[in-house]
Amino acid sequence: MVTAVAVISGNSTVTGTITFNQASAAEQINIAWNITGSTPNSLRGFHVHAYGDLTNGCASTGSHFNPLNETHGAPSDSVRHFGDLGNIWTDASGASLGSTTDRLLTLFGENSILGRAVVVHTGTDDLGKGGNADSLKTGNAGGRAACGIIGIAPTPSNTGTTTAVTTVTVTVAGTDCATAAEATSTASK
Numbered sequence: 001m002v003t004a005v006a007v008i009s010g011n012s013t014v015t016g017t018i019t020f021n022q023a024s025a026a027e028q029i030n031i032a033w034n035i036t037g038s039t040p041n042s043l044r045g046f047h048v049h050a051y052g053d054l055t056n057g058c059a060s061t062g063s064h065f066n067p068l069n070e071t072h073g074a075p076s077d078s079v080r081h082f083g084d085l086g087n088i089w090t091d092a093s094g095a096s097l098g099s100t101t102d103r104l105l106t107l108f109g110e111n112s113i114l115g116r117a118v119v120v121h122t123g124t125d126d127l128g129k130g131g132n133a134d135s136l137k138t139g140n141a142g143g144r145a146a147c148g149i150i151g152i153a154p155t156p157s158n159t160g161t162t163t164a165v166t167t168v169t170v171t172v173a174g175t176d177c178a179t180a181a182e183a184t185s186t187a188s189k
Contacts, residue, residue, distance in 0.1 A: 001021065001022070001023050001024075001155045002021070002022050002107040002108065002152070002155065003019065003020070003021050003152070003153045003154065003155045003156065004019070004020040004021075004107055004113070004114055004150050004151060004152050004153055005017060005018070005019050005020070005150070005151060005153040006018045006020075006117070006118045006147075006148035006149060006150045006151070007148045008035070008118065008119075008120060008146040008147055008148035009146050009147075009148065010057060010058050010144060010145055010146035010147055011057060011058075012037065012122070012145040012146060013037035013038075013094075014035065014036070014037045014038050014120055014145040014146035015035070015036055015037055015146060016033060016034050016035030016036055016037075016096075016120075016146070017033070017034050017035075018031065018032070018033045018035075018118050018148070018150075019031070019032045019033075019153075020105070020107060020113070020150065021155075022106065022107045022108065024108070025106060025108035025109060028101040028102060028103050029101065029102050029105045029106060029107060030099065030100075030101055031085070031099060031100050031101070031102060031105075032098070032099040033046075033088065033096060033097070033098055033099070034095075034096075034097050035088065035090075035095065035096045035097075035120060035146075036093075036094065036095045036096075037094055037095075037146075038090045038094045038095070038096065038120065038145065039090060039094055039122075040090060040091070040092050040093060040094045041090060041091065041092055042089075042090050042094075042124070043087035043088070043089055043090075043124040043125070044087055044088050044090060044096075044120055044121055044122070044123070044124065044125075044141075044145070045086075045087055045119075045120070045121035045123060045124065045125035045138075045139055045141025045142065046085045046086060046087060046088045046118075046119075046120055046121070046125070047064045047065075047081070047083045047084060047085055047118070047119050047121070047125075047141070048064070048065045048082065048083035048085065048105060048113050048116055048117070048118050048119075048150070049061035049062050049063065049064060049065060049083060049116060049117045049118070049119050049147070050062035050063055050064070050065050050066070050083075050116060051116065051117060052115045052116050052117050052149040052150065053117075054117070054147065054149065057144075057147075058117070058119055058144035058145075058146065058147035059144065061116075061117040061119055061144070061147055063081075063137070063138075064081040064082075064083040064084060064138070065081060065082045065083030065113065065116055066081040066082060066083065067082060067111050068082070071128060071136040071137075072084060072127075072128040072135065072136050072137055072138060072139050073127060073128040074086055074127035074128065074129075075100070075102060077127070077128070080104070080128070082104045082105055082111065082113075083105070083113075083116075084125075084127075084128075084139070085100070085102065085105075086125055086127060087124055087125050088120065113150050114150055114151070114152055115149065115150065115151070116149075116150050117147045117148065117149055117150065118147065118148060118150055119144050119145075119146070119147040120144075120145050120146045120147070121141035121142050121143065121144060121145060122141075122142035122143040122144070122145045123140065123141050123142025123143070124140075124141065124142075125139035125140070125141040126139050126140045126141075127139055
């Protein structure tokens with residue numbers, strides 16, 4: 001099991017933590033986030049970018065991580081950037097607590113996302129369906145609200161704590177956009 005974490009912030013009120021867990025190179029990666037300070041009741045683009053360079057803030061993280069030189073798409077599309085994670089949904093307070101899995105991102109091997117950046121955008125990702133050139137590059141997701149470097153973290157051990165997760169899948173205009181979740185932890189002792 002490999003665990004990585006990114007603590008995100010930027011030139012906005014958006015902050016949060018995104019955790020990545022992967023049991024092995026053969027398994028899908030699990031991604032969980034707790035983000036606050038975004039626009040209430042909105043979908044916001046969410047991507048892994050090519051570089052973990054924050055010397056010029058989120059602007060220096062480069063394009064979406066795209067080692068196969070594909071066009072932009074939805075997480076479920078067969079053609080997409082590795083870094084295309086779709087959108088997160090924010091609640092009435094501008095917070096988003098959720099999780100998802102991804103079949104392309106990995107914490108192992110030459111296409112590992114360790115050391116790269118994760119970015120939350122100011123707009124909604126159109127998932128490559130916007131009908132213009134920018135849609136096929138960026139999903140028209142807007143500016144970069146917050147970002148953080150994906151760094152290796154200690155793998156959580158079994159501490160006698162269980163986590164219950166209630167998952168809601170959000171569908172907008174017939175497109176599965178994001179998964180929002182509310183998690184609570186309780187001691188099992």
